[in-house]
Amino acid sequence: xxxxxxxxxxxxxxxxxxxxxxxxxxxxxxxxxxxxxxxxxxxxxxxxxxxxxxxxxxxxxxxxxxxxxxxxxxxxxxxxxxxxxxxxxxxxxxxxxxxxxxxxxxxxxxxxxxxxxxxxxxxxxxxxxxxxxxxxxxxxxxxxxxxxxxxxxxxxxxxxxxxxxxxxxxxxxxxxxxxxxxxxxxx
Numbered sequence: 001x002x003x004x005x006x007x008x009x010x011x012x013x014x015x016x017x018x019x020x021x022x023x024x025x026x027x028x029x030x031x032x033x034x035x036x037x038x039x040x041x042x043x044x045x046x047x048x049x050x051x052x053x054x055x056x057x058x059x060x061x062x063x064x065x066x067x068x069x070x071x072x073x074x075x076x077x078x079x080x081x082x083x084x085x086x087x088x089x090x091x092x093x094x095x096x097x098x099x100x101x102x103x104x105x106x107x108x109x110x111x112x113x114x115x116x117x118x119x120x121x122x123x124x125x126x127x128x129x130x131x132x133x134x135x136x137x138x139x140x141x142x143x144x145x146x147x148x149x150x151x152x153x154x155x156x157x158x159x160x161x162x163x164x165x166x167x168x169x170x171x172x173x174x175x176x177x178x179x180x181x182x183x184x185x186x187x
Contacts, residue, residue: 019184023177030170036163040156043163045095052091052098059084100151107147107154114140 036043063081066074091098117137121130147154 019177019180022180023174026170026173026175026177028170029173030167033163033166033168033170036159036166040159040163044099044155044159048091048095048098048102052088052095054088055084055091056088059086059088096152099155103147103151103155107144107151110140110144110147112144114138114142114144 059081061081062077062084065071066078066081071077114137117140118134119137121134121137124130
């Protein structure tokens with residue numbers, strides 16, 4: 001048996017040598033966080049527009065696929081394609097309204113899921129942490145009601161939280177890149 005020495009560089013060392021790329025990613029992430037914090041409404045509109053474009057393209061491709069020779073359920077594909085295109089156009093025409101509608105849908109989902117959690121916790125005595133499940137369900141219902149009553153301000157607060165997360169995470173990546181640079185110098 002012959003054993004050969006591997007000349008492959010360990011992954012950690014390779015990453016350490018690419019500290020400048022990691023630094024760049026950290027700076028971009030932190031900058032995106034700052035942009036979201038400074039312009040939360042505009043950021044939400046950009047996301048809404050991107051979502052509208054995605055739905056429009058999704059619908060267009062589904063519609064085209066409906067006319068392909070090997071397409072199963074052509075009628076259904078065509079219907080889904082048209083529906084996607086109509087939804088995409090509606091979102092592109094009214095991005096602020098789309099944000100409020102999506103937030104309202106999220107709020108309704110939270111209310112329904114929270115209600116299911118509360119009912120499940122109260123009905124099933126075999127659940128060990130059923131009171132925690134009931135409390136979590138009540139919090140979900142409360143959050144859902146807040147979102148349904150004030151959809152746009154709630155989404156703006158969520159954008160701020162997301163922006164703050166991006167800023168902190170970006171700064172963490174920047175600090176990590178300098179630690180990688182130090183590791184690369186020691187190798």
